Amino acid sequence: DQQVKQNSPSLSVQEGRISILNCDYTNSMFDYFLWYKKYPAEGPTFLISISSIKDKNEDGRFTVFLNKSAKHLSLHIVPSQPGDSAVYFCAARGNFGNEKLTFGTGTRLTIIP
Amino acid sequence: DAGITQSPRYKITETGRQVTLMCHQTWSHSYMFWYRQDLGHGLRLIYYSAAADITDKGEVPDGYVVSRSKTENFPLTLESATRSQTSVYFCASGLTEAFFGQGTRLTVV
Numbered sequence: 001d002q003q004v005k006q007n008s009p010s011l012s013v014q015e016g017r018i019s020i021l022n023c024d025y026t027n028s029m030f031d032y033f034l035w036y037k038k039y040p041a042e043g044p045t046f047l048i049s050i051s052s053i054k055d056k057n058e059d060g061r062f063t064v065f066l067n068k069s070a071k072h073l074s075l076h077i078v079p080s081q082p083g084d085s086a087v088y089f090c091a092a093r094g095n096f097g098n099e100k101l102t103f104g105t106g107t108r109l110t111i112i113p
Numbered sequence: 114d115a116g117i118t119q120s121p122r123y124k125i126t127e128t129g130r131q132v133t134l135m136c137h138q139t140w141s142h143s144y145m146f147w148y149r150q151d152l153g154h155g156l157r158l159i160y161y162s163a164a165a166d167i168t169d170k171g172e173v174p175d176g177y178v179v180s181r182s183k184t185e186n187f188p189l190t191l192e193s194a195t196r197s198q199t200s201v202y203f204c205a206s207g208l209t210e211a212f213f214g215q216g217t218r219l220t221v222v
Contacts, residue, residue: 103155107154
């Protein structure tokens with residue numbers, strides 16, 4: 001039972017345009033959401049997060065949007081740069097005994113120069 | 114250096130052998146995790162630990178054993194390796210934002 005889903009295995013975007021990566025979750029107990037970026041042969045690195053009490057969090061070129069009613073979050077990267085080419089994982093966690101991170105299957109983003 | 118380190122980075126072992134993957138963190142994080150990454154499955158949690166001497170199963174714990182006698186170390190043991198355990202294994206520490214090691218690529222032949 002996949003509680004965190006990333007339905008697009010891959011995405012290609014022209015350099016300078018906006019990249020939008022999507023993530024859906026099923027567990028209503030999740031209250032904190034994160035995005036990780038992963039390059040080949042490296043461990044995932046934390047990118048940005050959002051608490052369930054917010055609907056938007058911004059950090060430079062990266063913005064995460066959360067729609068709790070739809071159980072959906074998205075990561076916007078603008079403008080996209082070649083160094084953004086990587087696999088992006090969405091993750092979620094709850095609290096009070098459910099603190100472990102549950103990850104999606106990842107989306108491979110390729111930025112076309 | 115501060116951080117989280119995994120060893121070895123690469124390992125080839127034979128079916129049926131016992132293998133231990135090491136994980137060491139210098140932040141004194143309470144929480145530590147072991148994940149495996151497989152194509153089409155993303156990162157799946159094997160075991161996690163909330164503190165020394167406290168461990169709990171994740172999504173795919175069968176065939177694995179963990180221990181946590183010290184806060185900084187969280188070794189993962191494959192008691193009798195199988196080909197299905199060929200994977201890339203990641204250790205992580207931290208709670209709000211987990212920090213990951215570089216990974217161990219394990220091949221079981």
